Amino acid sequence: MPKTDTILSAKSLRYFLQLIDTMNYTQAAQILGITQPALTQQIKKLEHAIGVPLFGQMGKKLYLTEAGKEMETAAVELLGTINSVVNDIQEFTQADKGSISIGILENLDLNIFRKFLIEFNKEFPDVTIDVNSFNRRELWQQLDNNLIDIAIMYLPDTTKRNNINLQQQYDHSEVYEDQMVVLTHKDTVDANETYPVSRFTKRKWVAYPKTFYLSKLMDDVYGKKNKPIIPMRFSSTSDLVKVAENSDLDTFVTKSYYEAHKQKISLTPVFLKNSKSFEISLVYRKGKMEIPRIENLLTAWADFLKQKDYSSRLQDR
Template sequence: MPKTDTILSAKSLRYFLQLIDTMNYTQAAQILGITQPALTQQIKKLEHAIGAPLFGQMGKKLYLTEAGKEMQSAAVELLDTINSVVDDIQEFTQADKGSISVGVLDTIDIEIFRQFVVEFNKNYPRIQLNILTYNRQELWRRLDNNTIDLAIMYLPDNTKRDEINLQHQYDHMELFKDRLMILTHKDTVEAKQAYPISRFTRRKWVSYPEGSYLTQLMKDYFGDKNKPIVSLTFSKAKYLIETAQTTEYDTYISKSYYLAHKKDINLTPVYVKDDKDFEIAMVYRKGKVEIPRIKNLLEEWKKFLDKKDYSSRLE
């Protein structure tokens, strides 16, 4: 087998670029859904094929060698070419046949989108819809690698190192203007009013995990001088609420989740004064709307909301 067969493997290139993103074999392997030895073996094959190390190590930290930097540029260019070819081929596929993969941020409740998917399937039964949940970093990776067609996530998002990528490479459709909501046991606040975060700095919290979108918002609100006192973490809003309601801890969720589940919530919902705007959005690579079946999905989604808007469906 020629050495170039190894270098030009799309899988190998993605593994290589993922390791560059994390500079940590364990984290990269977890994101890729493989074992660390498998990732190590793949990198060694690439290094053997080109005859030079791609990574060096200083203490416990990895760094890119000069050969690694050259390989990074080539890998990005090659994968962009592959993605472009795939998009070109998909443009000629049928509008009512094929598959569409949708990645959803793991902290977003997808009940409304699930209802839409059921309706869409009735109209386009030959289109297979694959709905999968991921964290923010994995969503962007899969969008970049064209392994998902659409992503439902929060925007603005700082996961991307270069925000220009969002403007130049991606389009998005706003689904709902959302807002962070604190659920508290405090009896000195009024429901749905906004309060300075200083009113909550001494509270203990049930929180989303580190790195989650709403967790990052809370840390921004608290500022550098204060940190939320986190006692427990869960990745799902359902467990945050249930735990907060059976303890003395406060928690925080999105307004959209509160509207959909407020009948099951007995904590006081309040907002953070001068909070930041964000939205639930459908994000996709530019050019995706030229693929007939994806164009149909986006058009059907608009019709779905014309019948009853997102906010009304939440309640």
């Protein structure tokens, strides 16, 4: 048996591609849920089987060798073939059994989706639902490698995804048109009105981490010449609001979050001019609807929103 037979597994190829995505052993291992030594060992085994280094190092930075670049192309093609075979098999599985894996963007409010999944479980008790939160880059990595069936995230998204074209590889279903809402202490503005960002450039903010979707939106609104003054950052939306309410800092959240919690929020909500809207969307690989249990879930979700739309359900909270 050639030594490559036991090395070129789907797992080793995913490890290899994840390391390319981050170019950092520690980050790649965290995303994969393994230890750094385990990842290092897998890469060394892969290089030993092929006979040449796939990665080089300049200082502390990794780079792909020419052999690594060739291997990347082959790995993407091989995983694509494996994923296609898996999908073909799943098409014939029973509709009322099996598992569905869902990835949700880390700062999305789960309340409405949680209520839906409780109802879906009552109808299909033998379908196991696995739900996990990820950041944007991790979500695309999970989707690209077929590790999750459905992602619930914001679109449009500009996260680098190995040049994979969304329209060619994925289908998506829009759930709710969202936008950024500023929650401010300013007493010279009116609630729910729109103002230029110049009215807020001297304000200080409690904000999401730099990699979060809304942080990027706020940077875009401020433009290249200015930067928001941010002395504090939190990943939890509820923490943002609590800190803002108990300090002189302003903050910004999604309209969907504000609509669901506005009865408890004391700050004044306003909108910023030139702030782009975005969609909460369900994203999944083309062909997933052909798998019976996933088709049932997506159909049930559509029926759930027909009974009462997403906006109305936000108001119910």
